[in-house]
Amino acid sequence: MRYQPYSFLLSIYGKEKPQYLREALDSMLSQTVAPSEIVMVKDGPLTLELDAVLDEYDSANPGLFKFVAYDENRGLGYALSRGILACSNEIVARMDTDDYSFSDRIERQLAEFEADPELDMLGAQVYEFIESPDKPISVSSLPLDEVGIAAYSKRRNPFRHTPMMYKRSRVLEAGNYSADFLFFEDWDLFNRMLAHGNKGRNLCAPLVAMRINADFFDRRGGRSYLPHIWKFKIEQLRRGYFSPFDFCASFIPHALVCLMPNGLRSLVYTKMLRKKANA
Numbered sequence: 001m002r003y004q005p006y007s008f009l010l011s012i013y014g015k016e017k018p019q020y021l022r023e024a025l026d027s028m029l030s031q032t033v034a035p036s037e038i039v040m041v042k043d044g045p046l047t048l049e050l051d052a053v054l055d056e057y058d059s060a061n062p063g064l065f066k067f068v069a070y071d072e073n074r075g076l077g078y079a080l081s082r083g084i085l086a087c088s089n090e091i092v093a094r095m096d097t098d099d100y101s102f103s104d105r106i107e108r109q110l111a112e113f114e115a116d117p118e119l120d121m122l123g124a125q126v127y128e129f130i131e132s133p134d135k136p137i138s139v140s141s142l143p144l145d146e147v148g149i150a151a152y153s154k155r156r157n158p159f160r161h162t163p164m165m166y167k168r169s170r171v172l173e174a175g176n177y178s179a180d181f182l183f184f185e186d187w188d189l190f191n192r193m194l195a196h197g198n199k200g201r202n203l204c205a206p207l208v209a210m211r212i213n214a215d216f217f218d219r220r221g222g223r224s225y226l227p228h229i230w231k232f233k234i235e236q237l238r239r240g241y242f243s244p245f246d247f248c249a250s251f252i253p254h255a256l257v258c259l260m261p262n263g264l265r266s267l268v269y270t271k272m273l274r275k276k277a278n279a
Contacts (some may be wrong), residue, residue, distance in 0.1 A: 005036035011079035044073030077185035120198035133209035
């Protein structure tokens with residue numbers, strides 16, 4: 001079947017690892033439906049090793065890569081707001097530069113857009129792994145339909161960012177990514193898209209494997225993280241997307257987990273907020 005063209009959208013910054021970048025790019029290039037472009041945002045200066053990897057893949061795939069670059073690290077929200085403007089296609093697939101997309105990911109997502117022209121945003125479940133995508137330790141359990149997603153979005157992010165596919169025009173109509181909500185750029189955008197009446201679903205199958213380690217949970221906690229939780233969720237209340245009850249039911253548990261020691265927080269995420277992977 002012939003599907004419409006799509007763009008892969010990624011952001012990279014100087015602390016990422018060249019080997020992880022290679023694995024992510026290889027997974028994109030191994031899709032059963034190949035991308036017509038890969039838009040790579042260089043969020044500030046990169047290491048020589050990272051630039052060498054990008055130059056290598058760019059030379060091996062003439063015309064496939066489109067680079068957006070600027071001199072200062074500005075964060076994911078700003079990077080993706082610039083990147084989506086550079087995408088040439090209406091259908092955009094997200095990906096992180098240390099994760100792994102299974103080879104049929106894009107084909108399965110495009111088939112959903114083909115079957116339902118009113119679909120605006122489509123996520124999927126995610127495996128989490130430490131050593132290898134083939135050895136996941138946990139899997140997400142996100143709501144699948146519009147009703148479940150709408151309810152879930154008032155408590156937690158109803159989508160994982162890295163497997164998302166969406167319509168570029170709908171993202172821009174909702175105001176594009178914002179640089180104002182560090183760590184919550186995706187949830188902020190998805191809630192605004194839902195508030196604009198965009199139709200979203202999640203597939204029940206894991207289509208992406210996401211790399212995690214101790215730093216993954218450490219970044220989601222501590223006193224320095226708490227103001228970011230407050231800023232994002234109080235804005236949801238101000239906009240009217242959260243009711244006062246929604247705000248309390250979302251902020252208080254999140255704040256408690258944030259202030260836990262990292263070891264305990266990692267247990268909450270892996271044992272309570274995820275399911276054990278059976279892959």
